[in-house]
Amino acid sequence: MTNAYRLLLSAALLSLAAPALAKGEAPPSPQEQQKAVAEFKASLHPRTGVIALPEAKARLNLGQGYVFYGPEDSRRVLVDAWGNPADAADGVLGMVFPAGGDFSNSWGAVVTFEDTGHIxxxxxxxxxxxxxxxxxxxxxxxxxxxxxxxxxxxxxxAGWAQAPTYDANRKVLVWARDLAAEGEPExxxxxxxRSLGRTGVLSLNMVDGMSRLPVVKAAAGDLGQTVQFDAGARYADFVPGTDAEAEYGLAGLVAAGAGLAAAKKVGLIGILLAFGKKFAVLVAVAFGGAWRWLKGRFGKGDDADGQLQD
Structure with a gap:
């Protein structure tokens, strides 16, 4: 099974159907699944072109090759569709997907900004x-x-899917982790x-299955070039002695996983525990979320306008 963490895969849904079937409930058919996904996608608000990120004093020049979903849509994808806990969407500025794809059949990049200080x-x-x-x-x-x-x-x-590499000209650090979640076949x-700015780091955290490494690697290189900090917020605009500085360098940024400002103070184990609730969960979500989501769409819990129920 590719992209095992995707909550809308038919095989995962069928495996979850057993308890429901024992109670006499029929699992959703493939047609019902497709309809639910189509309805959910139609309720979102994709954007293309230049995406302003005022919180990061930056923009993404996505053109027509990618689509961007804002904070509220991203929360629905991360929490409602992918089954993450609610705090996984805290601080998320948006998500980027390839044009023509969506949250159920392609990689997704979670966009955040960390005010780390100058690295x-x-x-x-x-x-x-x-x-x-x-x-x-x-x-x-x-x-x-x-x-x-x-x-x-x-x-x-398991190891690096790509060892950390740094583009000194663009001020972009890229790395990839090969993660094995128990019970998942892939x-x-x-x-x-990570794009470095004057006093912070813009993060694009992409999740997918290891079988799609070549595709994601190419997209990551391209996405790194779409980031542009505003005048005055660029890496070169740093003012020594005036601007705040991070207490760690590039290796600390990698260890933190998402540029946690308190990396040195918290310690590596503390960092991973903290980010385990927000980021690692994205690649090890509980498949139960998919079943609850689809039951909400088709079951008696639907409200009149088809919105998701808690």
Missing amino acids: TDKDAASQDYAAVLKDMQEATENANEERVKAGYGRMHL HSLNYDV
Whole structure:
């Protein structure tokens, strides 16, 4: 099964149907599933072209090749469709998908901005990412107890799907993690694109299945070029001695996973525990969310205008 974490895949839905069938409830047919997805997609508000992100003092020059969904639509995709806890959508500025695709059959990029302070790249060439990976793997294992308590399966960091690489000209750091969630037949791909600004980092966190690595890798390289900070907010606009500076460099940014400002203070294990609730969950969501969502669409819990019920 490709993209195992996708909550709208038929195989996952069928596997969840067993408890319902035991109670005499019929699972939704493929036609009903398709109708639900089509209705949900039609209720969203995709945008193309230049997307202003005032919170980040930046913009995305997406052209016609990508579509952007704003914060409210993104919350519905992340929480209602993908089954993440509500706080997974906190602070999300939007999501980007390839044009012609959607939240159920293609990668999605979660857009956030972290006010990290200025991150120096002076030591970019000397970063020991092998050591960072080892520490992250250990911390991921240590965080599994908390994941289980929160109701999610164990997660294992298998390794880099792409080792961290830094474009010094564009000020873009890219890396990808190969994540194995227990009980899932395919490893998940978590692809990170970080564009450095004057005092913060714009993050595009892409999720998909490992089988689609070539597709996501190409898209990540392209998306990194769409980011443009406003005049005065660019990396080159940094004013030493005046602007706040991060307490870590590029390796700390990778370890944090999404540019957590308190990375050095919290410590690596604390970082992964904190982000495990917001980001790692995106690639290890509970499949039960799909069944609840589709039952809400077809069951007696629907309201008059077809909105989702809690």
